[in-house]
Amino acid sequence: MTSAPPPTQAQAAAPAPLAVQDIAVRLGGELILDGVTLDVQRGEFLALIGPSGGGKSTLLRVLAGLLKPERGTVHIATPPALVFQDYRLLPWRTALRNVQLPADLGTGGGLAPGEALKMVGMEAYGPYFPAQLSGGMRARVALARALAQSGDVLLLDEPFAALDALVRERFNAELRHLHEKTGRTTVLVTHSIREAVWLADRVAVLRGGRIVELLDTRGEGRVSAYTDGLEAHLRAVLGTGDSTRLRLDSVRARSRAWVLPVAAVALALALWAWGRTP
Numbered sequence: 001m002t003s004a005p006p007p008t009q010a011q012a013a014a015p016a017p018l019a020v021q022d023i024a025v026r027l028g029g030e031l032i033l034d035g036v037t038l039d040v041q042r043g044e045f046l047a048l049i050g051p052s053g054g055g056k057s058t059l060l061r062v063l064a065g066l067l068k069p070e071r072g073t074v075h076i077a078t079p080p081a082l083v084f085q086d087y088r089l090l091p092w093r094t095a096l097r098n099v100q101l102p103a104d105l106g107t108g109g110g111l112a113p114g115e116a117l118k119m120v121g122m123e124a125y126g127p128y129f130p131a132q133l134s135g136g137m138r139a140r141v142a143l144a145r146a147l148a149q150s151g152d153v154l155l156l157d158e159p160f161a162a163l164d165a166l167v168r169e170r171f172n173a174e175l176r177h178l179h180e181k182t183g184r185t186t187v188l189v190t191h192s193i194r195e196a197v198w199l200a201d202r203v204a205v206l207r208g209g210r211i212v213e214l215l216d217t218r219g220e221g222r223v224s225a226y227t228d229g230l231e232a233h234l235r236a237v238l239g240t241g242d243s244t245r246l247r248l249d250s251v252r253a254r255s256r257a258w259v260l261p262v263a264a265v266a267l268a269l270a271l272w273a274w275g276r277t278p
């Protein structure tokens with residue numbers, strides 16, 4: 001849904017930087033992914049949503065090259081930068097030194113550390129240690145570290161999960177802006193349907209180890225009636241619409257529970273009054 005510049009002819013002709021074909025992954029004897037096929041186009045922002053335990057993080061680990069599927073093929077053009085839910089900042093290094101880590105490990109080559117910190121609005125916090133930063137600031141430093149890594153693919157595993165709603169909203173806006181500025185191919189795992197629709201170009205729904213829906217969320221000028229429709233559709237695909245309806249039904253049933261006792265008391269009073277009538 002971003003307004004990143006359209007790909008040049010050469011970019012459009014280039015193979016997708018990330019692609020998996022009919023992959024299967026088994027963990028602890030359980031088939032976690034079974035027959036997943038997906039490609040992520042250059043510069044695209046793809047959101048991955050689905051129920052808890054559906055295999056989203058597992059698929060992200062395959063896309064990061066950290067997990068080898070037992071079946072299928074994986075294409076990763078350049079090693080992606082991965083941002084974990086718990087950020088994994090080194091507590092003994094300052095924010096700037098954390099962002100310098102890829103260079104120290106020989107995986108730098110993206111933005112210069114100072115520039116990466118500036119890109120996420122954290123240039124004033126370079127000398128601070130992670131323990132001295134808020135959750136939102138730590139998330140930004142983790143993002144800056146990923147931007148300092150080489151390659152142009154960002155994999156984000158629920159980087160907003162620990163943030164409160166307001167910070168999360170601001171972080172969302174910043175992430176979208178960052179994607180527009182850098183044009184990095186991005187895959188975001190999230191539990192939020194709204195976040196997925198608002199941020200991504202496409203939303204993949206992973207359930208029962210399979211992609212059950214791949215929805216293009218661009219177009220229609222992003223008017224709210226359009227995004228509301230997409231969200232309702234995704235809720236229906238995920239089954240969350242039904243549970244809402246069930247909850248509403250039970251609330252309605254509870255709200256009608258007074259009718260029977262009141263009717264019984266009214267009937268008893270009427271019979272008593274009728275019995276007293278001479």
Ligand SMILES: Nc1ncnc2c1ncn2[C@@H]1O[C@H](COP(=O)(O)OP(=O)(O)OP(=O)(O)O)[C@@H](O)[C@H]1O
Pocket residue numbers: 027028032050051052053054055056057058059
């Ligand atoms: N190392 C492992 N060994 C055994 N089972 C695992 C391992 N890692 C994950 N699993 C199982 O694989 C399934 C999918 O896990 P995964 O973390 O990919 O799901 P998810 O969709 O990201 O869930 P969530 O939204 O709760 O983070 C879960 O049932 C989980 O228990």
